[in-house]
Amino acid sequence: MNVIEFCSDLIKCKSVTPNDDGAIEYLAHFLSSIGFETKVLTFSSADNSNTIKNLFAKYGCSDEKVLGFIGHSDVVPAGNNWDVDPFAAVQNNGFLIGRGVADMKGGIAAFCCAIAKFVQRPFFGTIEFFITGDEEVGSYEGIQSLIKWAVENNHIPHDCLIGEPSSDSQLGDRIYLGHRGSLNVMVKSRGKQGHSAYPANYKNSLANLCKYVAKISDYKLKYENKKFPQTNLEVTMLFTDNCAMNVVPELSSANLNIRFGDDYTSEILKTVIEQEAKEFNELAFDFYPSGEAYYCDDERLKNILSESIKEIVGISPSFSAAGGTSDGRFMIKHCNVIEFGVRDATIHQKNEKVKIEDLQNLEKIYLAFLEKYFQ
Numbered sequence: 106m107n108v109i110e111f112c113s114d115l116i117k118c119k120s121v122t123p124n125d126d127g128a129i130e131y132l133a134h135f136l137s138s139i140g141f142e143t144k145v146l147t148f149s150s151a152d153n154s155n156t157i158k159n160l161f162a163k164y165g166c167s168d169e170k171v172l173g174f175i176g177h178s179d180v181v182p183a184g185n186n187w188d189v190d191p192f193a194a195v196q197n198n199g200f201l202i203g204r205g206v207a208d209m210k211g212g213i214a215a216f217c218c219a220i221a222k223f224v225q226r227p228f229f230g231t232i233e234f235f236i237t238g239d240e241e242v243g244s245y246e247g248i249q250s251l252i253k254w255a256v257e258n259n260h261i262p263h264d265c266l267i268g269e270p271s272s273d274s275q276l277g278d279r280i281y282l283g284h285r286g287s288l289n290v291m292v293k294s295r296g297k298q299g300h301s302a303y304p305a306n307y308k309n310s311l312a313n314l315c316k317y318v319a320k321i322s323d324y325k326l327k328y329e330n331k332k333f334p335q336t337n338l339e340v341t342m343l344f345t346d347n348c349a350m351n352v353v354p355e356l357s358s359a360n361l362n363i364r365f366g367d368d369y370t371s372e373i374l375k376t377v378i379e380q381e382a383k384e385f386n387e388l389a390f391d392f393y394p395s396g397e398a399y400y401c402d403d404e405r406l407k408n409i410l411s412e413s414i415k416e417i418v419g420i421s422p423s424f425s426a427a428g429g430t431s432d433g434r435f436m437i438k439h440c441n442v443i444e445f446g447v448r449d450a451t452i453h454q455k456n457e458k459v460k461i462e463d464l465q466n467l468e469k470i471y472l473a474f475l476e477k478y479f480q
């Protein structure tokens with residue numbers, strides 16, 4: 106199978122999260138055609154409002170070395186103003202263009218094509234696929250449910266490669282060994298509504314909130330573990346339900362997003378957020394942690410992946426824990442995780458694209474990695 110055709114077929118499935126549009130079945134069909142045992146697993150939320158199709162696939166004989174591959178077949182909505190049809194997999198000027206080509210159908214296609222070549226020869230070990238359908242919307246009925254199922258059914262690998270886009274300015278220049286954690290905070294401020302001409306009669310919830318937001322934005326967050334970027338707190342939304350200029354609002358709220366290295370956990374950050382609010386009246390907080398920071402420094406994985414990259418594209422990659430979160434934050438509780446894929450320059454943008462040559466080289470890098478891993 107040719108990696109460009111494979112990736113194009115996947116792009117043509119309009120798997121805009123949480124829809125699947127045949128992507129999971131396409132992968133299941135391909136993997137069973139090359140000898141994998143496949144299981145399409147559908148998980149539903151407790152209230153049945155959300156149902157997600159996922160794929161587990163397994164090939165191999167020995168449990169001594171078990172390598173997992175994690176990927177998601179869902180993509181974010183295309184948005185507007187594309188120069189081409191985002192689901193037609195158009196090739197132009199050496200690029201393959203389409204929603205999801207970088208995030209992350211290209212990585213899945215490259216790994217599948219590498220595997221198809223790799224399993225033609227005997228090897229000692231087992232390969233497992235964890236392909237999910239809701240990574241772009243929280244991973245609840247995707248990797249979180251799939252890992253739970255894998256634990257119960259004894260299918261947790263020793264090491265996992267995630268095929269998310271990790272490269273920066275050229276293919277092979279960056280491997281993710283971890284990611285920062287992420288905590289969303291909603292700050293709610295309650296005052297007393299009134300006419301702005303009568304200060305004695307109101308308490309301004311918005312002014313109170315703004316003072317707190319200004320203070321917490323300036324809070325000096327510590328920075329000790331330099332493997333991570335500096336922990337960063339951003340104000341992402343300010344809201345007050347007020348349509349008249351002379352009404353002082355009773356209720357106001359703000360959203361904060363904090364990306365943190367392992368100098369912090371979401372529990373420690375909660376304490377900081379609340380302590381800094383002590384001098385302000387009537388503030389309340391809701392916390393929505395979406396993942397803790399992690400870093401996986403497994404020497405063997407790092408070395409064989411770096412060597413494979415060097416061999417194919419002649420670059421020595423850097424190791425990073427920047428970027429957004431990935432499904433690695435759930436698998437890291439069970440096994441080693443390493444993340445490597447195409448460039449991330451156009452992900453979630455219009456005209457998302459990947460160099461055709463990069464997809465071909467990524468397949469070669471994955472194949473070299475497989476050969477070294479199972480040596």
Ligand SMILES: [Zn+2]
Pocket residue numbers: 177208209240269270
């Ligand atoms: Zn992704």
